[in-house]
Amino acid sequence: MFKKLKYILIIGITAIVVFAYKGIDESSFEVSKNLDIYYTLFKELNMFYVDETKPGDLIKNSIDKMLETLDPYTVYIPESKMEDYRLMTTGQYGGIGALIRKAGDYIVITEPYETFPAYKAGIKAGDVILEIDGNSTKNKNSSDISDALKGQPNSEVKLVLKRPGTEKNIEKTLKREEIKISSVPYHGVIADGIGYLRLSSFTEQAGAEVKAAFTDLKENNKITSLVLDLRGNPGGLLIEAVNIVNVFVKKGEEVVSTKGKISDWNKKxxxxxxxxxTEIPIVCLVNSGSASASEIVSGALQDLDRAVILGQRTFGKGLVQTTRQLSYNSKLKVTTAKYYIPSGRCIQALDYTHRNEDGSVGKVPDSLITEFATKNGRKVYDGGGIVPDIATEPIYLSKIAISLIEKNLIFDYVTEFVLKHDSIDNPEKFSISDVDFDEFKKYLSDKEFDYETESEKELTRLIDIAKKEKYYEKAETDFAELKLKLSHDKNYDIQKFKDEITELLNEEIVSRYYYQKGRAKSSIKFDDDVKKAIELLQDKSKYDSILVAGVDIKK
Structure with a gap:
């Protein structure tokens, strides 16, 4: 009997092993077969296609299209884009330290970073780059100019600039430096005892930068509560998210775990x-632009009942990417796992695995959303980003404000403003006067800009539908009257949205004199979410009541 059982067991194990090997062999064969087909197809295409082909472009496009069928985060990084990848992960690059944009035929400096070569050389926002190392920049795109300005630290680059209000061209020779963009562009005190810390990215050392900024606020400004601003922060390195949570949470607390197809990616x-x-009250600001590592920080602080989250629902990216080295100094950034915050929930909003028939991606349905609990027992949910404890309405720019920004009319007006004003008041106090605003309106009087309101778009759509359904002629007079009433009036809109446009002008003007920190200080003055955060931190009983058991953070 024992021998028979042993024999059956051996046969069973052998069958499992053979089956497993068969599965591996079939999978390997499928890969080999399709690679062979691809290779022979490409060889024939390159040899016989009627026109000359660019093999590199063909391969790159085929790779990109293949990866697009998976998710937006799995991408191929060729050697030519390694500098951009390095900037994204480390915040560092070799260059002059300035933001640029396209303006007509040339490229314009939009903002030099303080302490870096462009700033030290006296280059200003509004300066037009005419030449780089003797080569004209005319009709070049921003990417080309950005590449030309970057280079090895200590190497030189010669620029010819045209400054508004100056007749002669300006020549500058700059020595490139290692540019490190801080993950904490600003921190300071915004009310009595209340600190503010803005985190813009999760590059290397972001955790150390947050700790240093927070320590400065505590030791040198004696703050007793904090506003942590993660709005518009797209994320970055997972480990830096853990390090940032660690600033406010005791040692040994789980912040996030990852689970993937391969056991190596299953980590805590x-x-x-x-x-x-671990005690200071925190309000963490988020919005729909807060993604990935931002959601790990805000989600962990919420799950551990360590902060009140205020703002709008976050983006909902619960996927983890790992970078794999490829041949010829290229890389593959591939999604390898999903992440789970302390309550056990994954906040991924879009289901890339189960696409619709047309290939589009749907959100996780409500029927599959699961309830979880925070450390104190508050109800939270998965499947759609981090839902704030206190929800606020998003603020959208008016159509006229968007048009003024897109046409660079605010930027160009401020360039002229700076020529007339050697200095301004400090960022906390400065605001343009009514006289200044009237000057701005005069400046716009001969400028070309236009826009279409949502009402106008919907009316156009309604007219099209009425024509298709043969009802237009019957209501033609009514449509004409409605169109006249809904047609936008630029002069009316400029006055109607004066406060909004004034804020944009203030921020741009302040940035010319006080740079990135000044812009942050100016924007905080008009920020409704920051004001709500201050009010909450000044009401301890209300703050504490939000973090107790029994609270249901709605889906």
Whole structure:
């Protein structure tokens, strides 16, 4: 009996092994077969196509299209884009330290970074780049100029610039430096005892930068509460998210875990260091632009009941990417896992695995959304980003404001404003006067810009439908009257949205004199979410009541 059982067991194990090997062989054969087809197809295409082909472009396009069928985050990074990838992950690059944009036939400096070569050389926002190392920049795109300005630290680059209000061209020779863009562009005190810390990215050392900024606020400004601003932060390195949570959470607390197809990607990330402060009240600001690592930080702080989250629902990216080295110094950034915050929920909003018939991606249906609990027992949910404890309405720019920005009319007016004003008041106090606003309106009087309101778009759509359904002639007079009433009036809109346009002008003007920190200080003055955060932190009983058990953070 024992021998028979042993024999059956051996046969069973052998069958499993053979079946497993068969599965592996079939999978390997499928890969080999399709690679062979691809190779022979490409060889025939390159040899016999009627016109000359560009093999590199064909391959790159085929790779990109293949990866697009998976998710937006799995991407191929060729050697030519390694500098951009390095900037994205480290915040560092070799260059002059300035933002640029296309303006007509040339490229314009939009903002030099303080302390870096462009700033030290006296280059200003509004300067037009005419030449780089003797080569004309006319009709070049921003990417080409950006590549030309970047280079090895300590190498020189010669620029010829045209400055508005100056007749002669300006020649500058700059020595490139290692440019490190701080993940914390601004921190300061915004009310009595209340600190503010803006985090714009999760590049290398972001955790250390947050800790240093927070320590400065505590030790040198004696803050007793904090506003942590993650709005518009698209994320970055997962480990830096863990390090940032660690500033406010005790050692040994789980922040995030990852689960993938391969067991190597199944990991738990816990806080590894002593925290800086586990008690200080925190309001964390988020919006739809807060994604990935931003959602790990805000989600972990919510799940651990360590902060009140205020703002709008976050983006909903619960996928983790890993970079794999390829041949010829290229890389593959591939989605390898999903991440789960302390309550156990994954906040991925879009289901890339189960696409619709037309190939589009749908959101996780409500029927599959699951309830979880925070450390204190508050109800939270998966499947769609981080839902704030206190929800606020998003603020959208008016159509006229968007048009003024897109046409660079605010930027160009401020360039002229700076020529007439050597200095302005500090960022917290400065605001343009009514006289200045009237000057801006005069400036716009001979400028070409236009826009279409949502009402006008919908009316056009309604007219098209009426024509198709043969009802237009019957209501033609009514449509004409409605069109006249809904047609936008630029002069009326400029006055109607004066406060909004004034804020944009203030921020741009302040940035010319006080750079990135000044822009941040100016924007905070008009920020409704920041004002709500201050009000909450000044009401301790209300703050505490939000974090107690029984609270249901709605889907």
């Amino acid at each position: 990330y816990t806080t590894m260091f002593q925290s800086t402060d």
